[in-house]
Amino acid sequence: MIEEKGIFSGGEFCGHASCPGCGEKIILRHILDVLGRKTIIVCPAGCAAVTDGIFPHSISPVPFMHTPFDAVASCAAGVRAGLEMSGRSEVTVMVWAGDGATFDIGMGALSAIAERNENILYICYDNEAYMNTGIQRSSATPFGSWTTTTPRGRLKSEPKKDINFILASHKIPYIATASPAFIDDLREKVNKAKEITGLRFLHVLSPCPPGWKSDPKDSITLARLAVECNVFPLFEIENGERIRLSYRSQSLPVTEYLDMQGRFRYLSEEETETIQSRTDEYYKTLNSLHESEQPLRMTMRKE
Amino acid sequence: MKKVVSGNEATSLAVKLSRAQVISAYPITPQTTISEKLSEICGSGELDARFVKVESEHSAMATLIGASSTGVRTFTATSAQGLALMHELLFWASGARLPIVMVDVNRAMAAPWTIWCDQTDSVAQRDTGWMQFYCWSNQEILDSVICSFKIAEKSSIPCMICYDGFFISHTNEPIDIPEQKQIDKFLPPRKAEYFLDIDNPQTFSGGTLPNYFMEIRYKLHDAFEKAQGVINDVYDGYNKLTGRSYEPIEPYYIDDADRVLITSGSAASTVFHTVNKMRKSGEKVGMLRIRQLRPFPEKELLYYIKPNIKYGALDRNLSPGTGGVFSQEIRSVLNRNGNGNRIHEFIAGLGGRDITTNNIEEIFKRIGNVEPDGINWVGLLK
Numbered sequence: 001m002i003e004e005k006g007i008f009s010g011g012e013f014c015g016h017a018s019c020p021g022c023g024e025k026i027i028l029r030h031i032l033d034v035l036g037r038k039t040i041i042v043c044p045a046g047c048a049a050v051t052d053g054i055f056p057h058s059i060s061p062v063p064f065m066h067t068p069f070d071a072v073a074s075c076a077a078g079v080r081a082g083l084e085m086s087g088r089s090e091v092t093v094m095v096w097a098g099d100g101a102t103f104d105i106g107m108g109a110l111s112a113i114a115e116r117n118e119n120i121l122y123i124c125y126d127n128e129a130y131m132n133t134g135i136q137r138s139s140a141t142p143f144g145s146w147t148t149t150t151p152r153g154r155l156k157s158e159p160k161k162d163i164n165f166i167l168a169s170h171k172i173p174y175i176a177t178a179s180p181a182f183i184d185d186l187r188e189k190v191n192k193a194k195e196i197t198g199l200r201f202l203h204v205l206s207p208c209p210p211g212w213k214s215d216p217k218d219s220i221t222l223a224r225l226a227v228e229c230n231v232f233p234l235f236e237i238e239n240g241e242r243i244r245l246s247y248r249s250q251s252l253p254v255t256e257y258l259d260m261q262g263r264f265r266y267l268s269e270e271e272t273e274t275i276q277s278r279t280d281e282y283y284k285t286l287n288s289l290h291e292s293e294q295p296l297r298m299t300m301r302k303e
Numbered sequence: 304m305k306k307v308v309s310g311n312e313a314t315s316l317a318v319k320l321s322r323a324q325v326i327s328a329y330p331i332t333p334q335t336t337i338s339e340k341l342s343e344i345c346g347s348g349e350l351d352a353r354f355v356k357v358e359s360e361h362s363a364m365a366t367l368i369g370a371s372s373t374g375v376r377t378f379t380a381t382s383a384q385g386l387a388l389m390h391e392l393l394f395w396a397s398g399a400r401l402p403i404v405m406v407d408v409n410r411a412m413a414a415p416w417t418i419w420c421d422q423t424d425s426v427a428q429r430d431t432g433w434m435q436f437y438c439w440s441n442q443e444i445l446d447s448v449i450c451s452f453k454i455a456e457k458s459s460i461p462c463m464i465c466y467d468g469f470f471i472s473h474t475n476e477p478i479d480i481p482e483q484k485q486i487d488k489f490l491p492p493r494k495a496e497y498f499l500d501i502d503n504p505q506t507f508s509g510g511t512l513p514n515y516f517m518e519i520r521y522k523l524h525d526a527f528e529k530a531q532g533v534i535n536d537v538y539d540g541y542n543k544l545t546g547r548s549y550e551p552i553e554p555y556y557i558d559d560a561d562r563v564l565i566t567s568g569s570a571a572s573t574v575f576h577t578v579n580k581m582r583k584s585g586e587k588v589g590m591l592r593i594r595q596l597r598p599f600p601e602k603e604l605l606y607y608i609k610p611n612i613k614y615g616a617l618d619r620n621l622s623p624g625t626g627g628v629f630s631q632e633i634r635s636v637l638n639r640n641g642n643g644n645r646i647h648e649f650i651a652g653l654g655g656r657d658i659t660t661n662n663i664e665e666i667f668k669r670i671g672n673v674e675p676d677g678i679n680w681v682g683l684l685k
Binding site for chain 1: 324325351352353355356357359361363366367368369370377392499504505506509515
């Protein structure tokens with residue numbers, strides 16, 4: 001376990017504007033506690049941008065740069081270049097972006113900094129839709145989910161974009177998934193990522209009670225169930241080649257996760273079965289790749 | 304040192320002399336040779352700068368926004384579609400008060416595709432909160448780029464230097480290049496007042512409610528109102544160093560003129576040549592060359608407007624349905640100041656069409672012979 005540094009003592013992290021039960025602030029608090037004060041946050045439009053505080057207020061204990069929605073990856077590359085040119089290479093440049101900025105509007109720029117292997121720690125808090133604008137589907141929204149743009153009768157019919165394997169194909173040094181229900185694992189991954197040079201990508205599931213139509217008190221339970229039902233497995237990929245499962249789940253039925261969320265309430269039995277079988281297949285593939293020497297197959301989501 | 308260089312080479316030399324620290328650019332004709340040269344001199348170590356090789360102009364400007372926020376000196380160059388792709392970020396750069404310097408090698412906007420010159424790309428960015436300077440010679444490009452870093456850093460407003468694609472960017476001219484040590488003295492390293500600093504953590508450009516936003520915009524506007532003073536001071540200093548200076552509006556043969564044509568960019572060279580030619584046959588014609596679109600030199604323009612002179616404005620750009628953008632600006636200044644002079648408005652040279660001395664002679668004839676009658680398209684096929 002990584003010792004708490006108390007970066008948030010003295011009330012520095014108080015006063016944010018996140019909704020009750022929001023995963024994002026819990027995750028951010030632990031990330032910053034591991035990274036420490038030699039960190040600069042680069043943050044695009046999204047929940048985190050708003051809930052950090054409205055001018056002149058900000059809860060951030062470290063320098064915090066807001067960016068346009070689509071520009072966070074490139075802005076971070078610029079911050080990195082600027083730090084290097086002014087003799088401050090030791091500072092960690094951390095992107096803190098939602099799934100909209102990461103999977104969708106900022107995808108081109110993210111792919112570019114991955115291809116260039118920019119020395120950036122890119123962390124995505126994934127709440128699986130455009131929650132800040134009021135629950136519209138993103139390409140991170142899972143199959144069968146209700147959102148305002150995938151309403152009842154037109155639920156999301158496409159699977160979630162497999163961002164980790166897209167980035168793995170860029171051969172970046174480190175990719176990991178993490179969860180606020182597995183804090184030690186999250187902190188260890190942040191600590192590991194901190195020591196690596198190049199683009200590091202952390203993908204953290206961030207429960208969102210208003211968007212998921214769930215009870216705020218259940219956020220950590222849901223984050224735990226997402227892992228235990230294999231909907232959001234915890235793993236690492238190094239250099240786009242070696243994959244390692246970080247946690248052996250109980251492989252609970254997906255219904256335990258789905259049934260606690262209003263966004264999945266319109267699923268038919270058949271659709272629920274589809275989710276179960278796809279989840280099983282994905283986890284099986286991950287298992288088969290676990291610490292194997294064979295190169296990653298990129299067709300993991302084959303229907 | 305004297306050297307014969309193209310307009311784009313003049314830019315690269317100026318960026319090197321100015322010791323830009325982070326450069327980011329994406330290839331687009333006719334700008335590309337700037338990024339090639341800068342990439343080369345960053346690679347060879349001739350310039351101690353990081354060249355970030357991005358995947359789009361949008362990312363080029365975003366990269367500079369990030370880099371400039373750390374307090375370093377930054378530069379990019381683009382043209383046309385590339386500039387338009389940056390549009391969102393141009394507002395961000397000026398709103399965040401980042402002294403980014405950019406060259407726009409003027410190229411017409413598609414559709415239809417064209418790589419040839421007009422100024423519609425940069426004039427369309429008029430309201431983004433960038434200063435805009437229009438050059439007519441390679442010497443002026445070199446001097447303007449160097450001075451713009453100082454102007455931008457003193458006023459915390461980003462600067463765009465514009466010059467005509469191919470007509471200037473790819474034409475060789477002899478220029479005088481200052482010594483590095485001269486420029487080091489004139490333009491010391493940037494000292495940012497606010498920057499991303501782990502010892503003094505601050506949050507930049509966060510959400511702002513109606514209770515503060517307007518004041519922040521007012522401050523930017525106020526900085527523009529004061530910018531002409533900054534520009535003049537910087538050029539005074541540069542003049543002492545090099546003996547060269549530039550006015551926001553540069554007059555040519557206007558003291559006894561009865562007809563004056565106002566224009567910018569490479570078209571001014573043709574007007575200059577035509578004025579010389581017509582003066583030889585006794586015609587009292589003159590020129591005002593406008594160097595700035597933002598801040599627009601209102602006072603300087605009014606200084607040159609006299610009751611008994613007939614004026615025309617020649618634009619190599621178009622706001623469809625309204626006409627040339629410099630013409631609009633001039634008209635607006637004249638109207639606001641109750642000056643009864645109406646001006647002839649001319650559109651010419653769009654998409655790289657040549658503006659010839661014959662065209663200019665016809666324009667001067669028209670200014671002399673008829674009353675202003677809306678927008679005249681020069682050299683349009685029948």
